[in-house]
Amino acid sequence: MVKTLDARTSQGSNGRNILTPSFTNGVPLLFAQVGLQVNNPGTSVRTLFSGIVELTANDLPINGNLVIEVYRGLGASQQLVYRAGTVVLANQFFSPCVFSFTGSEYNVPNSGSGQIVYSAYAIFTYDPLFSVSNVRLGPESFNATIYSDD
Template structure:
């Protein structure tokens, strides 16, 4: 039998306004973080996560690249568990760019302190001879649910 241990959402924006700070070219930006409470887990812990990030590159004359990375843990002990990317087209006709993602992690080690932390980062990269501002439009959200077997 499967039981849900916890579920959390981190929402940076519902998409109603431009977000700050904006992306710095090629620098990962933490856009979401959740702490899931793990109490009396069963033998096998697994996590399902999903999210969305929306940006624009209409000011760029060339395409950019958007990368989403999800890590488990905090600080120097973070472990990459998921990565997705897409090309952000510079053409205003195709902007904004929405990247929605979903992933999972199986056989997650039980946290010693009872809290399982996931952090989601977005990195926007483009030709460094150009400069853009206010490319984060939103929505930005990250949803996680952790399960175990009884």
């Protein structure tokens, strides 16, 4: 039997307002973080997560890249558990770029603190020869649910 231990959402924007700070070329931007409570877990702890990021890059002269990275932990103790990306097309017709993702982590190690933290970063990269003004539009959110067997 599976039991849900906790579920959380971190929402930076529902899509109604422009977000700050905006992206800096190639610099990871923390856009979401959740702390999942893990009390009396059974065996086989696993996490399912999903999210969405939207940006505009109307003046992008050549294609860029948007990468999402999800880490377990805080600060220097972070462990990369998921990475996915998409091409941001240099075409106003395809802007804004909406990127949604779903991932999971199996056999999550037990935390001595009773909490497991997931941090989600977005990295926007493009040719540094060009100056690109881009905007984090939203919606921008991250959802995580942690489960275990009884």
